[in-house]
Amino acid sequence: xxxxxxxxxxxxxxxxxxxxxxxxxxxxxxxxxxxxxxxxxxxxxxxxxxxxxxxxxxxxxxxxxxxxxxxxxxxxxxxxxxxxxxxxxxxxxxxxxxxxxxxxxxxxxxxxxxxxxxxxxxxxxxxxxxxxxxxxxxxxxxxxxxxxxxxxxxxxxxxxxxxxxxxxxxxxxxxxxxxxxxxxxxxxxxxxxxxxxxxxxxxxxxxxxxxxxxxxxxxxxxxxxxxxxxxxxxxxxxxxxxxxxxxxxxxxxxxxxxxxxxxxxxxxxxxxxxxxxxxxx
Amino acid sequence: xxxxxxxxxxxxxxxxxxxxxxxxxxxxxxxxxxxxxxxxxxxxxxxxxxxxxxxxxxxxxxxxxxxxxxxxxxxxxxxxxxxxxxxxxxxxxxxxxxxxxxxxxxxxxxxxxxxxxxxxxxxxxxxxxxxxxxxxxxxxxxxxxxxxxxxxxxxxxxxxxxxxxxxxxxxxxxxxxxxxxxxxxxxxxxxxxxxxxxxxxxxxxxxxxxxxxxxx
Numbered sequence: 016x017x018x019x020x021x022x023x024x025x026x027x028x029x030x031x032x033x034x035x036x037x038x039x040x041x042x043x044x045x046x047x048x049x050x051x052x053x054x055x056x057x058x059x060x061x062x063x064x065x066x067x068x069x070x071x072x073x074x075x076x077x078x079x080x081x082x083x084x085x086x087x088x089x090x091x092x093x094x095x096x097x098x099x100x101x102x103x104x105x106x107x108x109x110x111x112x113x114x115x116x117x118x119x120x121x122x123x124x125x126x127x128x129x130x131x132x133x134x135x136x137x138x139x140x141x142x143x144x145x146x147x148x149x150x151x152x153x154x155x156x157x158x159x160x161x162x163x164x165x166x167x168x169x170x171x172x173x174x175x176x177x178x179x180x181x182x183x184x185x186x187x188x189x190x191x192x193x194x195x196x197x198x199x200x201x202x203x204x205x206x207x208x209x210x211x212x213x214x215x216x217x218x219x220x221x222x223x224x225x226x227x228x229x230x231x232x233x234x235x236x237x238x239x240x241x242x243x244x245x246x247x248x249x250x251x252x253x254x255x256x257x258x259x260x261x262x263x264x265x266x267x268x269x270x271x272x273x274x275x276x277x278x279x280x281x282x283x284x285x286x287x288x289x290x291x292x293x294x295x296x
Numbered sequence: 297x298x299x300x301x302x303x304x305x306x307x308x309x310x311x312x313x314x315x316x317x318x319x320x321x322x323x324x325x326x327x328x329x330x331x332x333x334x335x336x337x338x339x340x341x342x343x344x345x346x347x348x349x350x351x352x353x354x355x356x357x358x359x360x361x362x363x364x365x366x367x368x369x370x371x372x373x374x375x376x377x378x379x380x381x382x383x384x385x386x387x388x389x390x391x392x393x394x395x396x397x398x399x400x401x402x403x404x405x406x407x408x409x410x411x412x413x414x415x416x417x418x419x420x421x422x423x424x425x426x427x428x429x430x431x432x433x434x435x436x437x438x439x440x441x442x443x444x445x446x447x448x449x450x451x452x453x454x455x456x457x458x459x460x461x462x463x464x465x466x467x468x469x470x471x472x473x474x475x476x477x478x479x480x481x482x483x484x485x486x487x488x489x490x491x492x493x494x495x496x497x498x499x500x501x502x503x504x505x506x507x508x509x510x511x512x
């Protein structure tokens with residue numbers, strides 16, 4: 016990293032999280048600067064999603080600190096240590112954090128537009144008319160303005176996820192957390208979601224993305240973080256991380272990924288099909 | 297045939313009075329049942345173990361008890377602990393508290409049917425706990441639980457026939473009077489069956505109407 020002109024949006028210090036006796040995160044420290052895109056990669060069960068859920072305080076962390084724009088999240092500092100914060104104050108700190116989920120988590124009983132406007136209407140007390148205007152604007156950003164009056168079940172997975180992104184955008188958050196946003200999608204639908212995310216990145220939106228899409232990480236991330244066994248093993252710009260991995264664990268992880276990818280490419284060339292055929296196999 | 301018609305005309309006022317009594321007692325009992333059931337479901341969802349056990353115990357006792365025993369305890373046992381209720385009140389509260397256990401289970405399953413991910417999305421959108429219940433849980437839950445709630449109400453209406461045993465002048469009690477005074481059997485019970493069916497069918501239709509309204 017070069018100079019830091021601004022206070023980081025997210026500041027994580029010595030974060031740990033244990034589920035019973037199982038340690039999911041052990042001593043994570045990470046800063047995310049404004050307009051930065053940070054991709055978190057790593058094998059399943061490495062704690063990537065848990066880390067993201069701790070940043071959104073969907074998961075209470077065990078020790079350490081998470082600060083959002085300088086404000087401690089989830090706990091209050093008192094003379095005797097950290098005390099659980101009231102829900103109301105947690106909501107206030109969390110207000111500028113948006114989240115996009117692996118399984119979209121749209122509300123099926125509401126139209127697409129209502130999904131996007133519910134948060135702004137209820138929590139920012141924006142009048143319905145104006146909220147709908149902003150909602151349509153957010154839907155336009157993800158290319159789904161004409162789907163405003165449909166229900167989520169009438170949309171494809173990729174479209175649903177783009178609504179999920181629009182829902183997060185409509186809250187005008189200062190950072191958006193993406194929890195494996197393309198993992199639940201059919202291969203041919205991954206592209207549209209990644210394109211939408213690329214667009215957001217170029218708009219300067221701060222993003223933390225847990226992903227298995229190495230291509231996306233290599234192309235879009237300012238920094239890539241590799242996690243394994245609840246720890247950050249290596250972090251840095253994608254070029255150095257992907258081309259010159261230092262730790263053996265990251266090298267192994269990338270080798271596995273590359274050999275699997277190679278398999279796909281071979282398949283495609285053997286069958287003589289194009290990119291689509293390769294993606295399907 | 298003529299004779300039957302005469303009997304029915306003669307006893308229509310008595311039977312209709314019985315129907316009205318059955319209807320209002322069941323209506324009030326349903327209100328009690330839903331209110332107490334919702335309270336139970338809410339208390340049972342709070343992360344405080346003694347509360348959950350209390351709710352659990354209540355549900356288990358009520359479900360394990362024949363309604364008649366509960367009514368006897370309230371009506372004949374009540375006065376010995378200073379609880380002097382009219383037969384109608386015992387009917388309303390007995391049926392109400394009894395069905396509350398079943399309504400509580402319906403609400404509980406309704407609350408649990410909303411996927412956790414939707415709740416998390418609502419929390420990340422900044423919604424408060426009550427806003428989540430109001431805007432996310434209840435609207436979806438109502439669609440799912442309306443059929444079971446209608447079903448439970450219908451069961452309650454039919455169970456209310458036992459109130460005749462504790463002297464409530466409801467439809468079954470008045471039917472018995474009809475039988476005793478005329479020595480007729482077929483006509484009184486046919487009349488009772490038709491009237492019960494009308495009441496149940498009304499509730500079922502109301503339920504289907506609500507179902508259409510809450511559907512998304």
